[in-house]
Amino acid sequence: MLTLRPATPQDVPHILAFIRDLAAYEREPDAVLATEADLLRDGFPADESKTPRRFHSLIAEWNGEPAGFALYFYSYSTWEGRTGIYLEDLFVRPEYRGKGIGKALLTKVAAIAVSEGCARFEWSVLDWNQPSIDFYHQMGAVMKPEWLGMRVTGEALHKLAAQCVTELVTK
Amino acid sequence: MLTLRPATPQDVPHILAFIRDLAAYEREPDAVLATEADLLRDGFPADESKTPRRFHSLIAEWNGEPAGFALYFYSYSTWEGRTGIYLEDLFVRPEYRGKGIGKALLTKVAAIAVSEGCARFEWSVLDWNQPSIDFYHQMGAVMKPEWLGMRVTGEALHKLAAQCVTELVTK
Numbered sequence: 001m002l003t004l005r006p007a008t009p010q011d012v013p014h015i016l017a018f019i020r021d022l023a024a025y026e027r028e029p030d031a032v033l034a035t036e037a038d039l040l041r042d043g044f045p046a047d048e049s050k051t052p053r054r055f056h057s058l059i060a061e062w063n064g065e066p067a068g069f070a071l072y073f074y075s076y077s078t079w080e081g082r083t084g085i086y087l088e089d090l091f092v093r094p095e096y097r098g099k100g101i102g103k104a105l106l107t108k109v110a111a112i113a114v115s116e117g118c119a120r121f122e123w124s125v126l127d128w129n130q131p132s133i134d135f136y137h138q139m140g141a142v143m144k145p146e147w148l149g150m151r152v153t154g155e156a157l158h159k160l161a162a163q164c165v166t167e168l169v170t171k
Numbered sequence: 172m173l174t175l176r177p178a179t180p181q182d183v184p185h186i187l188a189f190i191r192d193l194a195a196y197e198r199e200p201d202a203v204l205a206t207e208a209d210l211l212r213d214g215f216p217a218d219e220s221k222t223p224r225r226f227h228s229l230i231a232e233w234n235g236e237p238a239g240f241a242l243y244f245y246s247y248s249t250w251e252g253r254t255g256i257y258l259e260d261l262f263v264r265p266e267y268r269g270k271g272i273g274k275a276l277l278t279k280v281a282a283i284a285v286s287e288g289c290a291r292f293e294w295s296v297l298d299w300n301q302p303s304i305d306f307y308h309q310m311g312a313v314m315k316p317e318w319l320g321m322r323v324t325g326e327a328l329h330k331l332a333a334q335c336v337t338e339l340v341t342k
Contacts, residue, residue: 005340019249034252042247042254049220054254055247058339073247076213076226078190078260081205083213083225089249107335110323114332121328124318133319140327144320147295148304152281156311157292161285164278168229169176 002101004108007057007069009044012036014066015057022091026126055088058108060101068092070105077119084120085113106139124149173272175279178228178240180215183207185237186228193262197297226259229279231272239263241276251290256280258294277310295320 007015016036023032042054060068071089076082087109092101113121125132133143152160178186187207194203216222231239242260247253258280263272284292296303304314323331 002337003340004337023250028250031250032252034249038252039249042252052245054245055249071247071249073245074223074225075246075257076242076244076259078205078210078226078242079194079199079202081203081209081213086246088247104335104337107331108337108339110328110331111335114329118328119324121323121331123321125321127317127319133321136321139323140331141321141323142327144322146298147320148298149315149318149320150294150296150304150307150312151315152292152310152312153290156313157281157289158285160278160281160292160311164275164282166173166175166275166279168279169174 001063002067002099002104003061003064004058004104005061007043007059009040011057011059011066012039012044014059015039015043015069015071018066018069018091018093019071019089021093022089025091058105060092060096060105062096062099062101066093067096067099068101068105070109072109074118075120075122080119082117082119084118084122085109085116087121087123090123102135103139172234173238173270173275174232174235175229175275176232178214178230180211182228182230182237183210183215185230186210186214186240186242189237189240189262189264190242190260192264193260196262229276231263231267231276233267233270233272237264238267238270239272239276241280243280245289246291246293248290253288253290255289255291255293256284256287258292261294273306274310 020032045051045053055071055073057069057071068091072085072087075084075086077084110121191203213225216224226242226244228240228242239262243256243258246255246257248255281292
């Protein structure tokens with residue numbers, strides 16, 4: 001018996017466990033620096049007018065047990081002039097696979113995207129993860145091979161920021 | 172004389188012109204469906220507690236004339252437990268190139284990312300755009316070749332959403 005519901009602050013320990021399990025599946029078991037306090041602050045702010053909400057999450061339960069989750073944030077397409085949904089994480093615990101839970105989560109986030117007038121629903125997949133690539137193609141997704149992702153993090157980000165010599169004029 | 176400032180609602184016509192010029196540069200001159208009303212609604216909401224702000228933008232002026240812009244939104248890294256900045260658009264008008272305006276915009280957004288505790292500063296580049304790829308590498312960015320971007324849009328998105336049979340339980 002599958003239930004999908006929006007995550008609550010009480011789900012933070014489960015969300016962090018899902019994030020860690022997904023990182024291990026992605027062959028980066030030590031990559032997760034996030035803490036429960038981080039997820040509580042960024043996903044469940046007490047006052048959104050002061051602290052923006054940085055992500056949204058759905059929890060899938062199977063017979064009342066947390067079985068998987070989806071976590072997303074809102075992107076923006078300047079071509080469409082519309083917000084979009086970027087699915088950061090989608091994960092189903094191994095013991096709950098084969099029950100359609102991943103598809104239920106993916107289609108639910110798609111339905112949220114449509115109901116909110118989003119132009120795009122996007123995510124990323126690791127290039128060796130052929131089962132997931134096949135699944136996403138079946139679901140109607142296409143690959144964007146002409147676009148390369150670039151990233152600056154850590155010390156390189158601080159070095160880049162330090163090259164900024166132009167003040168922001170706010171008058 | 173270069174000035175950088177946050178965009179205001181009065182900049183919307185300039186922003187739309189920049190978006191169209193950038194789309195033409197990206198060999199997709201007819202891809203821009205966005206209107207001034209879209210950008211006003213999504214970038215400059217009257218009450219953010221009711222209508223979330225979907226993007227942020229900086230305007231670069233050269234001797235008081237709009238010369239370029241950067242447009243970004245906030246992403247989320249579940250590994251880092253931190254928000255990040257995704258740079259959707261960076262553009263400098265051809266007649267203003269070679270003056271360091273693109274670098275000024277890029278480093279300014281990096282400085283904003285650092286000042287706001289972002290773990291990542293990311294963007295995408297077209298695979299044939301070698302001058303930009305070289306520039307970004309010089310700036311300390313690295314490519315994420317193992318991650319493939321996937322996307323569902325338009326009719327495929329509606330078809331995916333229509334497969335959603337699981338109600339969201341909100342109690």
